[in-house]
Amino acid sequence: MKKSLMELLGTFFFVFTVIMTGNPFAIAAMLMAWVYIGAYVSGAHYNPAVTLAVALRSHSRSHHIAWFMGAQILGGFLAFAAAAFLGSAVMVPTPAVPLPQAFVIEMLLAFVLAFVVLVVATSEKFKTSHVFGFAIGFTIPALAALGATTSGGLFNPAIALGASLFGLTQGIMLDWQNLAMYVFGALLGGVLAAYAFSFFFEEK
Numbered sequence: 001m002k003k004s005l006m007e008l009l010g011t012f013f014f015v016f017t018v019i020m021t022g023n024p025f026a027i028a029a030m031l032m033a034w035v036y037i038g039a040y041v042s043g044a045h046y047n048p049a050v051t052l053a054v055a056l057r058s059h060s061r062s063h064h065i066a067w068f069m070g071a072q073i074l075g076g077f078l079a080f081a082a083a084a085f086l087g088s089a090v091m092v093p094t095p096a097v098p099l100p101q102a103f104v105i106e107m108l109l110a111f112v113l114a115f116v117v118l119v120v121a122t123s124e125k126f127k128t129s130h131v132f133g134f135a136i137g138f139t140i141p142a143l144a145a146l147g148a149t150t151s152g153g154l155f156n157p158a159i160a161l162g163a164s165l166f167g168l169t170q171g172i173m174l175d176w177q178n179l180a181m182y183v184f185g186a187l188l189g190g191v192l193a194a195y196a197f198s199f200f201f202e203e204k
Helices: 002-021 024-038 048-058 062-085 099-122 132-137 140-147 157-169 176-201
Strands: none
Touching: 002 024, 002 062, 002 157, 024 132, 024 140, 048 062, 048 099, 048 157, 048 176, 062 157, 099 132, 099 140, 099 176, 157 176
16 A cells, blocks of 8 residues: 555656646656655556566566556546646647557657666666666656657656546546557557566576
8 A cells, every 4th residue: 555655646746747847857857756755665666667567577466566557547647637726727648640650659768768767776786776766767858858749758658547537527538549559558668678678687
């Protein structure tokens, strides 16, 4: 319960910063802060794609994955609700390019983020290092810049699902194709990151 609550809080503040600022460096700083806050409680994933990658790397039980992902999605939903309460215009994400291209971009961006997390936060090579927060947080501006003009650069299903679920409460119909692209593109990136980590950094 404590771990899931940490995932909810970290995801909430991360997504809230995304909505309220749209500033990649503010987002990176907020994520870095919550990575350090939550690293030794939940692992500080704050992203279902990262949770999936870590679970595949560590062979976690499926119910742990479900609790973490549920907490992250709820955190995303609450972030959109809080932003709307404060008067921010809440928009459901939409890619600027056709769905196949957006899917590939989301997959690649999530792959990089999840791969970075696996290397700096779960590898024995970095076990005594405190670099993980900086490495994870400041990957965000590069990924956001890469995705901003194509898919929108979410690479986090908690954002897409949080926006879509909150949109439903406001009478906005679900766009199933866009939602599937954002969710499954990022999750596939997480899966590929886990296998890439196994290939390059397998620790006997």
